[in-house]
Amino acid sequence: MQHRTIIEPFRIKSVEPILLSTEAQREAFLERAHHNVFLLDSEHVIIDLLTDSGTSAMSAAQWAGMMVGDEAYAGSPSWKRMEAAVHGLTGMAHILPTHQGRAAERILYGHLGGPGKVFLSNTHFDTTRANIEFSGATAIDLPIAEGRDPESEHPFKGNIDLDALGAQLEAHRGHVGAVILTVTNNSGGGQPVSLANTAGASELCRRAGVPLILDCCRVAENSWFIRHREPGQAEFEYRELARRMFALADGAVMSAKKDALVNMGGFLALRDEALAEACTNLLIITEGFTTYGGLSGRDMEAIAIGLDEVFDPHYLEYRIVSTAYLGRKLIELGVPLMRPIGGHAVYIDAKRLYPHIPPREYPGQALVCELYRLGGIRSVEIGSFMFGKYDDAGALVPAAMELVRLAIPRRVYTQSHIEYVAETFEEVMRRRAHTRGYRVVKEPRFLRHFTAHLAPL
Ligand code: F0G
Numbered sequence: 001m002q003h004r005t006i007i008e009p010f011r012i013k014s015v016e017p018i019l020l021s022t023e024a025q026r027e028a029f030l031e032r033a034h035h036n037v038f039l040l041d042s043e044h045v046i047i048d049l050l051t052d053s054g055t056s057a058m059s060a061a062q063w064a065g066m067m068v069g070d071e072a073y074a075g076s077p078s079w080k081r082m083e084a085a086v087h088g089l090t091g092m093a094h095i096l097p098t099h100q101g102r103a104a105e106r107i108l109y110g111h112l113g114g115p116g117k118v119f120l121s122n123t124h125f126d127t128t129r130a131n132i133e134f135s136g137a138t139a140i141d142l143p144i145a146e147g148r149d150p151e152s153e154h155p156f157k158g159n160i161d162l163d164a165l166g167a168q169l170e171a172h173r174g175h176v177g178a179v180i181l182t183v184t185n186n187s188g189g190g191q192p193v194s195l196a197n198t199a200g201a202s203e204l205c206r207r208a209g210v211p212l213i214l215d216c217c218r219v220a221e222n223s224w225f226i227r228h229r230e231p232g233q234a235e236f237e238y239r240e241l242a243r244r245m246f247a248l249a250d251g252a253v254m255s256a257k258k259d260a261l262v263n264m265g266g267f268l269a270l271r272d273e274a275l276a277e278a279c280t281n282l283l284i285i286t287e288g289f290t291t292y293g294g295l296s297g298r299d300m301e302a303i304a305i306g307l308d309e310v311f312d313p314h315y316l317e318y319r320i321v322s323t324a325y326l327g328r329k330l331i332e333l334g335v336p337l338m339r340p341i342g343g344h345a346v347y348i349d350a351k352r353l354y355p356h357i358p359p360r361e362y363p364g365q366a367l368v369c370e371l372y373r374l375g376g377i378r379s380v381e382i383g384s385f386m387f388g389k390y391d392d393a394g395a396l397v398p399a400a401m402e403l404v405r406l407a408i409p410r411r412v413y414t415q416s417h418i419e420y421v422a423e424t425f426e427e428v429m430r431r432r433a434h435t436r437g438y439r440v441v442k443e444p445r446f447l448r449h450f451t452a453h454l455a456p457l
Helices: 023-032 060-068 077-090 101-112 126-134 162-171 195-208 219-229 238-247 273-286 297-309 313-332 363-375 415-430
Strands: 094-098 118-121 138-141 176-182 212-215 251-255 266-270 345-349 380-382 403-407 438-442 453-456
Touching: 023 363, 060 297, 077 094, 077 238, 077 266, 077 297, 094 101, 094 273, 101 126, 101 176, 101 251, 101 266, 101 273, 118 162, 126 138, 126 176, 162 176, 162 195, 176 195, 195 212, 195 238, 219 238, 219 313, 266 273, 313 345, 313 415, 363 380, 363 403, 363 415, 363 438
Parallel strands: 118 138, 118 176, 176 212, 212 251
Antiparallel strands: 094 266, 251 266, 345 403, 380 403, 438 453
């Protein structure tokens, strides 16, 4: 029998209680957090969809691996297991362990960057851009046109625009630090990158003599999309598809907090020996010795096991299909979404949800607060509250899009939790016309969304 129901392909052995609050309590918590959900206590959140990063539930095998983690300063067998797992997946000779993704970015882009250098990407994730700009270099995003259109159903909206890439490589000849493909493209809606597009970028990079780097923190999810959407790829295993993608690249940075199914960790993988040597020097100065970087032996065991588990076809099927299930439910309710549904999150287009709230009154933040108040659901605004800047006259320059991300932690929530989220949206939709915006009452100069205070209008 072919079942319609995609079940969670795991049993739950250890549980964490959720504190169920009332709407009145949440109103008070929200008030106390100045209407900024980053300032909430996480015990006061019922369903936490703030991020899929570092929030995975580890398997019994990973917890068992943690007990055998060897904490030697040098030459730990746990490191050998992690190195073998990363080498087996990426095929790259030089593996550097880091405490999370941005540490690998700081080391690599700090070395390849600097004033006058340019980096080209399908879309730089915020920490990637920040590390590049911090080095004095410039980061340029070159997504395909469909990637900027929330309603386009293009199957690989994460692709880089190869014509634009070719032109930029020519225009900045001799000054390009690297080309970076973020798979899947987080800032662009969790959209996948095809193998064909990666091959095209790889060829352009090879001709220009520029390294191609994969930001591969969701590479297993990306492989699911390749197998199911890219012509000619249906018979390959997910792991094999990921290997083919790595084979086209010169290096990779990974935040293991996503597709390695762990709560902390990352790595940098490189083919070139001289580049690896330079990065190793920076690793030892800022993260730690080469056989642990910024990690404990137990973390390295969990990463080695997680990198294997994530390619289990039943896990990946459940993962992608359950994210799409939430998306489908919201579409049925008439909630305007970024289409098609990406791998790790559902992105809501708050500009279309609340057309009566202008960007300067933060329609995305209005939805974030509604979801918390009504259901204790924590999400994140990715719009003018996060990215808006002020012009010289002090007026807000709005972001390109007003999105809210519902990121789904891996192996954490069950289908009934997801039904609860969808049900909360029924009420969001009923109150839609009467929902009001917010104003910022206090903010720091940089990365204001983490700490700013807001008030309802
Ligand atoms: N690259 C991508 C594509 C990411 O999504 C992240 C983190 C990083 C790099 C940095 O990794 O956090 O381990 O230092 N994304 C998280 C998120 C924070 O919520 O999307 P890190």
